[in-house]
Amino acid sequence: MKKQRSESREHIKRSLWQQNRFLILRRLTQVFFLGLFLAGPWAGIWLVKGTLSGSLTLDILPLTDPFLLLQTMLTGHWPELTGLLGGVIVVLAYMVLGGRLYCSWVCPMNIVTDAAGWLHRKLDLKKGWQPKRQTRLYMLVTVMLLAMGTGSLAYELVNPVTMLHRGLVFGMGFVWGVVVIVFLFDTFVSRHGWCGHLCPMGAFYGLLNHKSLLRVSASNREACDDCMDCFEVCPENHVISPALRGKGEQTPLILSRDCTDCGRCIDVCDLNVFEFTHRFNTKINHHNENEPGRVDPVTSFAKGAQQ
Amino acid sequence: MSDLKKSGLISVKRRQFLGDVARIACGCAVTATFLTVYQVQVKAMPPDAIRPPGALPEEDFLAACIRCGLCVRDCPYDTLKLADLGDGGPATGTPYFIARDVPCEMCEDIPCIEACPTGALDHSLKQIDKADMGVAVLIDQEHCLNYLGLRCDVCYRVCPVIDEAIKLVMTPNTRTGSHAVFAPTVYADACTGCGKCEKACVLPEPAIKVLPTRLARVKGAEHYRLGWEEKAKAGNALVPGLIDLPDRMPEDASSVPDFKPLFNPGKGKP
Numbered sequence: 067m068k069k070q071r072s073e074s075r076e077h078i079k080r081s082l083w084q085q086n087r088f089l090i091l092r093r094l095t096q097v098f099f100l101g102l103f104l105a106g107p108w109a110g111i112w113l114v115k116g117t118l119s120g121s122l123t124l125d126i127l128p129l130t131d132p133f134l135l136l137q138t139m140l141t142g143h144w145p146e147l148t149g150l151l152g153g154v155i156v157v158l159a160y161m162v163l164g165g166r167l168y169c170s171w172v173c174p175m176n177i178v179t180d181a182a183g184w185l186h187r188k189l190d191l192k193k194g195w196q197p198k199r200q201t202r203l204y205m206l207v208t209v210m211l212l213a214m215g216t217g218s219l220a221y222e223l224v225n226p227v228t229m230l231h232r233g234l235v236f237g238m239g240f241v242w243g244v245v246v247i248v249f250l251f252d253t254f255v256s257r258h259g260w261c262g263h264l265c266p267m268g269a270f271y272g273l274l275n276h277k278s279l280l281r282v283s284a285s286n287r288e289a290c291d292d293c294m295d296c297f298e299v300c301p302e303n304h305v306i307s308p309a310l311r312g313k314g315e316q317t318p319l320i321l322s323r324d325c326t327d328c329g330r331c332i333d334v335c336d337l338n339v340f341e342f343t344h345r346f347n348t349k350i351n352h353h354n355e356n357e358p359g360r361v362d363p364v365t366s367f368a369k370g371a372q373q
Numbered sequence: 374m375s376d377l378k379k380s381g382l383i384s385v386k387r388r389q390f391l392g393d394v395a396r397i398a399c400g401c402a403v404t405a406t407f408l409t410v411y412q413v414q415v416k417a418m419p420p421d422a423i424r425p426p427g428a429l430p431e432e433d434f435l436a437a438c439i440r441c442g443l444c445v446r447d448c449p450y451d452t453l454k455l456a457d458l459g460d461g462g463p464a465t466g467t468p469y470f471i472a473r474d475v476p477c478e479m480c481e482d483i484p485c486i487e488a489c490p491t492g493a494l495d496h497s498l499k500q501i502d503k504a505d506m507g508v509a510v511l512i513d514q515e516h517c518l519n520y521l522g523l524r525c526d527v528c529y530r531v532c533p534v535i536d537e538a539i540k541l542v543m544t545p546n547t548r549t550g551s552h553a554v555f556a557p558t559v560y561a562d563a564c565t566g567c568g569k570c571e572k573a574c575v576l577p578e579p580a581i582k583v584l585p586t587r588l589a590r591v592k593g594a595e596h597y598r599l600g601w602e603e604k605a606k607a608g609n610a611l612v613p614g615l616i617d618l619p620d621r622m623p624e625d626a627s628s629v630p631d632f633k634p635l636f637n638p639g640k641g642k643p
Contacts, residue, residue: 106446120441120490130490134439138491141436149439149490201397208401212408218435220412223465228440229458232466236442239457 078336088329095171103235118172118231120152128152133270134222137213157274164281165274169261170301170328173268174234175227178245179261182252183301195256199304199324202269209266226260227267258301261326268326275323281345282325282332284309284318288352289337296331296340306331310339317348415464422462422469423566423583425453426477426504427486427494437493440466444485444494450478453485472568472583477506479533479567502534507566508589509539509559509581517580519555522546528570528581529557537563539570557581561590 083090103121105111114123120130130145130152138145145153160168170176209221222228226244233241248260261268284290287310296310297303305322312318332340416431418424425444428434445453445468452475456462463469468485470477479501486494498504509528511517518525519541532539539557546552557570559581568583604611 112446115446115488116441116443119439120443122443122488122490128490130441131439135491138437138439143433143437143491143493145437146490146492146496149492152490197400198393198397201400204397204401205404208405212405212412213436216409216412217432218412218416219439220408222440223408223411223415229465232440232442232455233458236445236455237457240459241457244458 080336084333086333088333092171092328093177096174096177099172100174100231100234103231107235117228117235119228120149127155129156131228132157132274133267134219134228136270137210137219137221140210140213141217141219160271160274161277162279164278164327165271165276165323166268166326167280168271169268170326173227174230175245175248175265176261178230178249179252179258179301182249183258185253186257187298189253191254191257193257194254195259197256197259197263199263199302201263202266202272205264205266206269206273221266225267227265262301272323275325277345279344280327281343282309282320282327282329282340283343283347283349284312284320284339285341285343285347285349286337286339286351287312287318288350290339291337293336295334295336299330299334301328301330302326315350318350319343319345319348321345412464418463418469418585419461420584420588421471421473421582422456423472423477423506423568423585424463425468425470425485425494426479426483426501426506426565427489427496427498428506429493429495434493435464435467437491438467439491439493441490442466442468443488443490444468447484447488449480449484451475452477470568472571473579474572476568476572477504477565478569479504479565502563502565504565504567505586507568507583507585508561508564509566509568509570509583510589511557511559511581512584513580514556516576517557518575519557522548522552522554524555525575526555526557527573527575531569531573533567533569534563534565538565561586 102114102123103117105113106115114121116122118131119134120128122128128148128151130149132153135145135149135153138149212220224244226248229241229244233239252259252261256263284306290310296306300306302322302324305320305325308316308322309318309320327342329340329342332342412435416435418431424431424434425448429437440455442455445455452470453468454470456465456467456469458465481501483498483501483504486496486498489496511520514520519529526541529535529539529541537560539559541555542558543553544556546554566583566586570581571579571583574581600611
């Protein structure tokens, strides 16, 4: 892909840390959460018991996956108070912070699909099969209808996300096979296919993402020179345009519920266009002419004509 | 069709939208069909897999259990484990145990039920003696040492509900003609299905096994009245004035040397 970069960019030197801070922080967070669950079985330090589906922290804090809890309730079973309480805590936390934080900061499958995404870019492969983004919402509805219709947690028989986490904490069995399938699917069949198009669990957490506080803002969008680095790396790149290409005082916030708050766009942007902020901060940094930035085709044409 | 198009009733956009929805719906329908069939299949538990105490009936259990593994973590004897994908066991990720490996030790405080956040293990079960994980069945009398006339008694001795769930019922040893067989006999109402008998059986393969209740027990015939019970309920003979005629004995019985009748009809009558 041809990239348009402003020439004055060459003097910009960013450290490896700056180029990868949120990626590194995300990996550390993912490993931290996994470590909490593994410290018990591996080292006998029982801070957290259970799995992401349902857990008990420090023998006091119950957490339950609301995606599973909802299915259970749709089968007609009313869960115990601990389970309900755990579900409410998780829902509230993600609604306030950002629903799809689960996807990019907690979910163990994210490491797999990110790796697939990386390989996909390295091999410069075609996008492949790209089902509509809303397919996952239909999948979510299907999963819920299945729970209602069959009276059992049918999707849990194949849910790669809970399966992988349970496998890591309790023993993998054939779960490696499922992981390999998701990896190959995302690499060779469909770019960002699983997390970006199909996973009903991600769709569910996306629904909690409507009004959450943490948002990425393209507050410095006037500095953008259309290099497309962010679009290339973003697993949900349709969320960027409204914020980045907004005109005038249109909000620079990425408000789409599909944004996973992974912060990779902040990492890869040499021109510091993006930043993490809260949803009420609609500030736009107005551009100074002398700094590198978007090459306006009209002015650049005019400049060329003058010379 | 073309008229509709001209009139703008079916725009290109709408056609595209409907096409997309149809494709997605088709994919979802395939997924749903596969999962519907699959979830029916996993309901058939392998007969040696036993659910933890207080587990709801299998159908309800698969609706309520979120596969979190908290019951496994709180089991002090490492009895419980989660089913692995593809090992032919119960539904993936659900808790179970194999009695011959590690039986349930029947903790009095039932920590596994306590740990369950959804009630897939029924929190109303407070006494472990009332648990109904399955029923022990003496499955092979021909190899059971007690049935062979020996005094193994191991299953009887280890039973946590000794003399209620397993009793030794004395019967004549027909092989020797002069000894007794102490037959281990399971009384299903008292048996919790903990599997300690199955674990303890000294044979290479257990002669006594815990089976799911649906396999081990049948429903009694409700239409069939048991005369002696009805009589006890009524407090007297159901048919008044019934004459009990004396049983006929061989006429020359007294002439046979050492003849002892197997039973004496005169005795044991109320």
